[in-house]
Amino acid sequence: xxxxxxxxxxxxxxxxxxxxxxxxxxxxxxxxxxxxxxxxxxxxxxxxxxxxxxxxxxxxxxxxxxxxxxxxxxxxxxxxxxxxxxxxxxxxxxxxxxxxxxxxxxxxxxxxxxxx
Amino acid sequence: xxxxxxxxxxxxxxxxxxxxxxxxxxxxxxxxxxxxxxxxxxxxxxxxxxxxxxxxxxxxxxxxxxxxxxxxxxxxxxxxxxxxxxxxxxxxxxxxxxxxxxxxxxxxxxxxxxxxxxxxxxxxxxxxxxxxxxxxxxxxxxxxxxxxxxxxxxxxxxxxxxxxxxxxxxxxxxxxxxxxxxxxxxxxxxxxxxxxxxxxxxxxxxxxxxxxxxxxxxxxxxxxxxxxxxxxxxxxxxxxxxxxxxxxxxxxxxxxxxxxxxxxxxxxxxxxxxxxxxxxxxxxxxxxxxxxxxxxxxxxxxxxxxxxxxxxxxxxxxxxxxxxxxxxxxxxxxxxxxxxxxxxxxxxxxxxxxxxxxxxxxxxxxxxxxxxxxxxxxxxxxxxxxxxxxxxxxxxxxxxxxxxxxxxxxxxxxxxxxxxxxxxxxxxxxxxxxxxxxxxxxxxxxxxxxxxxxxxxxxxxxxxxxxxxxxxxxxxxxxxxxxxxxxxxxxxxxxxxxxxxxxxxxxxxxxxxxxxxxxxxxxxxxxxxxxxxxxxxxxxxxxxxxxxxxxxxxxxxxxxxxxxxxxxxxxxxxxxxxxxxxxxxxxxxxxxxxxxxxxxxxxxxxxxxxxxxxxxxxxxxxxxxxxxxxxxxxxxxxxxxxxxxxxxxxxxxxxxxxxxxxxxxxxxxxxxxxxxxxxxxxxxxxxxxxxxxxxxxxxxxxxxxxxxxxxxxxxxxxxxxxxxxxxxxxxxxxxxxxxxxxxxxxxxxxxxxxxxxxxxxxxxxxxxxxxxxxxxxxxxxxxxxxxxxxxxxxxxxxxxxxxxxxxxxxxxxxxxxxxxxxxxxxxxxxxxxxxxxx
Numbered sequence: 001x002x003x004x005x006x007x008x009x010x011x012x013x014x015x016x017x018x019x020x021x022x023x024x025x026x027x028x029x030x031x032x033x034x035x036x037x038x039x040x041x042x043x044x045x046x047x048x049x050x051x052x053x054x055x056x057x058x059x060x061x062x063x064x065x066x067x068x069x070x071x072x073x074x075x076x077x078x079x080x081x082x083x084x085x086x087x088x089x090x091x092x093x094x095x096x097x098x099x100x101x102x103x104x105x106x107x108x109x110x111x112x113x114x115x116x
Numbered sequence: 117x118x119x120x121x122x123x124x125x126x127x128x129x130x131x132x133x134x135x136x137x138x139x140x141x142x143x144x145x146x147x148x149x150x151x152x153x154x155x156x157x158x159x160x161x162x163x164x165x166x167x168x169x170x171x172x173x174x175x176x177x178x179x180x181x182x183x184x185x186x187x188x189x190x191x192x193x194x195x196x197x198x199x200x201x202x203x204x205x206x207x208x209x210x211x212x213x214x215x216x217x218x219x220x221x222x223x224x225x226x227x228x229x230x231x232x233x234x235x236x237x238x239x240x241x242x243x244x245x246x247x248x249x250x251x252x253x254x255x256x257x258x259x260x261x262x263x264x265x266x267x268x269x270x271x272x273x274x275x276x277x278x279x280x281x282x283x284x285x286x287x288x289x290x291x292x293x294x295x296x297x298x299x300x301x302x303x304x305x306x307x308x309x310x311x312x313x314x315x316x317x318x319x320x321x322x323x324x325x326x327x328x329x330x331x332x333x334x335x336x337x338x339x340x341x342x343x344x345x346x347x348x349x350x351x352x353x354x355x356x357x358x359x360x361x362x363x364x365x366x367x368x369x370x371x372x373x374x375x376x377x378x379x380x381x382x383x384x385x386x387x388x389x390x391x392x393x394x395x396x397x398x399x400x401x402x403x404x405x406x407x408x409x410x411x412x413x414x415x416x417x418x419x420x421x422x423x424x425x426x427x428x429x430x431x432x433x434x435x436x437x438x439x440x441x442x443x444x445x446x447x448x449x450x451x452x453x454x455x456x457x458x459x460x461x462x463x464x465x466x467x468x469x470x471x472x473x474x475x476x477x478x479x480x481x482x483x484x485x486x487x488x489x490x491x492x493x494x495x496x497x498x499x500x501x502x503x504x505x506x507x508x509x510x511x512x513x514x515x516x517x518x519x520x521x522x523x524x525x526x527x528x529x530x531x532x533x534x535x536x537x538x539x540x541x542x543x544x545x546x547x548x549x550x551x552x553x554x555x556x557x558x559x560x561x562x563x564x565x566x567x568x569x570x571x572x573x574x575x576x577x578x579x580x581x582x583x584x585x586x587x588x589x590x591x592x593x594x595x596x597x598x599x600x601x602x603x604x605x606x607x608x609x610x611x612x613x614x615x616x617x618x619x620x621x622x623x624x625x626x627x628x629x630x631x632x633x634x635x636x637x638x639x640x641x642x643x644x645x646x647x648x649x650x651x652x653x654x655x656x657x658x659x660x661x662x663x664x665x666x667x668x669x670x671x672x673x674x675x676x677x678x679x680x681x682x683x684x685x686x687x688x689x690x691x692x693x694x695x696x697x698x699x700x701x702x703x704x705x706x707x708x709x710x711x712x713x714x715x716x717x718x719x720x721x722x723x724x725x726x727x728x729x730x731x732x733x734x735x736x737x738x739x740x741x742x743x744x745x746x747x748x749x750x751x752x753x754x755x756x757x758x759x760x761x762x763x764x765x766x767x768x769x770x771x772x773x774x775x776x777x778x779x780x781x782x783x784x785x786x787x788x789x790x791x792x793x794x795x796x797x798x799x800x801x802x803x804x805x806x807x808x809x810x811x812x813x814x815x816x817x818x819x820x821x822x823x824x825x826x827x828x829x830x831x832x833x834x835x836x837x838x839x840x841x842x843x844x845x846x847x848x849x850x851x852x853x854x855x856x857x858x859x860x861x862x863x864x865x866x867x868x869x870x871x872x873x874x875x876x877x878x879x880x881x882x883x884x885x886x887x888x889x890x891x892x893x894x895x896x897x898x899x900x901x902x903x904x905x906x907x908x909x910x911x912x913x914x915x916x917x918x919x920x921x922x923x924x925x926x927x928x929x930x931x932x933x934x935x936x937x938x939x940x941x942x943x944x945x946x947x948x949x950x951x952x953x954x
Contacts, residue, residue, distance in 0.1 A: 007315065007687065007688050010414060011414060011418070014414065014415065014417075014418035014419075015418075017418065018418055018421065018422070021422045021440070021444065024440060025437060025440055028434070028436055028437055028440075029437070029800060029801070030800060032434065033800045033801070048436075083314050083315070083316060083688060083689055086314075086315065086316040086407070087315075087688075089407060090407060090410060090411055090414075093407075093408075093411045094411055094414060094415065097411070097415055097450070101419065101444075101447050104443050104447055105422075105440050105443045105444055105447075107443065108436055108439030108440060108442075108443065109436065111439070112434075112435045112436040112439055113434075113435070113436065114434065114436050115434050115436075116434055116435060
């Protein structure tokens with residue numbers, strides 16, 4: 001697993017969020033193109049279910065990463081004003097925000113039909 | 117004369133001036149140092165700002181009263197299109213790039229940017245591209261399809277003149293400058309900071325510029341691709357945006373806004389960086405919430421890429437997809453708010469002094485909050501439907517851009533003016549300038565929200581009386597002219613201060629950052645010795661730092677060797693690991709940019725053979741440039757008794773060149789990803805997409821060609837592996853073999869293209885395929901040529917175990933070429949075969 005103090009951790013949460021956002025938009029488009037569900041089903045379609053399931057997984061993954069960074073940021077063995085702690089704290093905050101953002105962009109799948 | 121010069125250091129500093137200075141007279145054109153190039157960007161940008169401003173005044177004059185015919189509809193269309201184009205592409209981005217180029221080395225404690233010739237090339241591309249675009253106005257053939265050039269209006273059927281061609285070719289030319297600045301700034305910030313300046317000790321402005329530069333690298337390629345495709349459609353009759361051949365005009369909108377929305381943040385981030393730098397200075401306390409702001413910058417950099425479709429809420433996208441983008445548009449308000457709270461907290465807990473720059477910051481805070489709030493309103497789909505393409509959107513956009521960029525920029529001008537002139541601005545004239553601009557701006561654009569809500573569409577050249585818009589437009593026009601007077605006072609103030617301004621003392625605003633440790637007026641080398649900077653507030657902690665630096669108390673103080681030297685440091689910790697030799701004044705950037713300008717003009721005037729010949733010369737010029745590197749006699753030739761602690765960068769495996777190559781490939785990869793997006797978008801969404809029943813490419817030769825490419829890359833990899841292991845045996849031979857296999861691959865791929873029954877002027881499918889094959893050919897050709905050059909350089913001793921870095925720099929190009937080839941095979945050949953679509 002990638003070290004908590006690796007600088008790439010700072011952007012990893014948002015990279016995951018970006019990929020999720022592209023997948024979300026892409027799967028919705030492809031799903032509607034390949035097998036569009038009937039409009040009267042509302043949000044109760046296979047496309048919405050798939051996107052919701054994936055969205056929950058991505059959010060949980062990001063929350064786990066945020067927790068890992070938060071723990072590292074609390075590590076008393078690491079000097080308070082250190083590069084390692086700085087990376088851990090920034091990364092933790094960004095993972096947390098990315099989790100919230102991933103959940104937020106997924107919320108519409110429980111409200112809207114996918115192809116109308 | 118700077119107050120830092122004394123009898124003890126004068127002769128050494130004069131030697132620094134000679135080594136780092138520009139050549140006299142016409143030789144100034146060969147200058148590459150960041151101070152000269154950065155200031156040139158800023159001054160040129162301001163000239164374009166004045167041109168854009170005059171166009172704005174023409175617009176307000178026309179709209180001041182109903183049913184006016186001062187401008188014809190055709191002239192008005194050209195003027196509003198050029199106003200947006202000039203302000204966005206020729207003023208906002210370049211002037212901020214210039215400011216960043218000027219400031220960054222001074223803030224991170226080094227003497228120059230890491231690729232100085234690239235800075236100069238970028239400037240000349242910008243200058244020539246800008247001249248080409250603006251010249252269209254004087255030829256009465258300016259683009260008139262709006263600054264975002266929507267198809268099909270900008271296609272050859274509805275715009276048969278040269279206007280869109282000026283735009284497409286000129287903007288693409290200018291964007292070479294943006295991309296080069298992006299690469300340059302990223303690598304400079306990450307790899308050339310002062311010893312001990314770890315990421316958490318970096319000035320906050322550098323975080324903003326790092327994010328901006330990376331956003332340029334990822335944000336501009338979609339527009340570059342879109343411009344190339346649209347120009348190919350207009351000039352060569354290929355099909356990308358025409359529905360009839362299987363294209364889709366909405367593809368242009370996607371490509372444009374994939375660039376266009378992040379661009380707003382590319383402009384805002386440096387503005388916010390200026391605010392975050394100036395507020396602590398005038399609040400007389402360190403910035404509160406440094407870590408929170410860093411987090412907000414990174415969040416903004418990413419989230420802003422997820423908003424592009426909010427410019428397309430009315431084009432008929434399903435509600436669910438609209439909701440994704442609506443949510444993302446609201447999410448981006450969070451990092452903006454984090455910064456605002458940090459600024460307010462800093463002001464709240466400080467002792468604010470309202471010097472002139474602070475006044476402009478205050479103007480920013482008010483205007484940008486208003487613009488941000490209307491932005492959240494526009495993120496709501498039903499509201500956006502109501503006001504789409506009305507003056508409400510125009511007002512919102514100006515609140516965001518003028519508030520978010522122009523006000524902080526002027527604050528920054530006033531703040532850093534003593535750097536350039538050694539003098540202080542006039543407080544009285546400056547305050548007049550501020551209040552006139554602030555009042556004029558709000559009078560113009562606050563009222564314009566109402567004009568839009570009352571239903572006036574944007575981009576209409578006149579309107580009937582009695583629709584309820586008359587008074588609003590008159591007030592906006594009066595406001596516009598008051599603002600113009602404010603800008604004139606500002607220019608007068610700045611011009612007069614060079615002659616009458618009070619002499620500035622060292623660090624006149626009592627700032628904490630390193631750029632105030634340089635001489636005033638500034639020298640070309642910034643620092644006569646390079647200090648360790650293990651703190652975020654070096655000037656607070658040691659106010660005598662400027663004198664110690666000038667007296668040569670720190671690193672690289674010896675200039676007797678006559679070479680331009682800086683430190684190269686580790687990206688995370690900022691620990692020094694190498695000494696980088698930088699190139700001196702050079703004509704190569706001007707020469708290369710001039711030849712590229714000929715390519716551009718050749719395409720514009722349809723003299724394609726001129727463009728072709730010039731393109732060949734441009735490639736030769738750039739290859740010649742690459743030749744003058746590393747251990748070449750004009751750069752850092754091998755000598756006995758070289759420094760080893762730290763060693764020269766060209767004697768190491770990890771060099772800034774490698775970082776530059778990787779960052780450039782990231783931008784290149786975004787262009788490729790945009791092309792893949794275009795392919796899949798047309799395939800799944802174009803209403804009349806049509807694919808041939810049989811795939812047009814000869815499959816076996818294509819796969820054989822790919823196998824050869826893989827083999828060539830493997831051979832190159834063996835050579836690089838040996839180099840890394842300290843074994844130089846057979847390196848030249850391996851490079852020749854890789855190059856030869858690459859050449860055979862290139863020939864075979866070219867045959868595949870030429871022998872395929874493609875109809876790029878009939879089918880979008882074939883057009884995209886043709887562009888993809890040409891893209892692959894360019895990369896294969898480039899990898900082959902530079903590898904052959906490596907073989908020659910081994911022969912001449914420019915590449916060896918002692919100078920190993922060049923093949924390491926070339927290796928990512930091979931990896932990239934290989935990756936795009938097989939991805940293309942998968943996406944364009946195998947997937948359609950499996951799907952039964954081609």
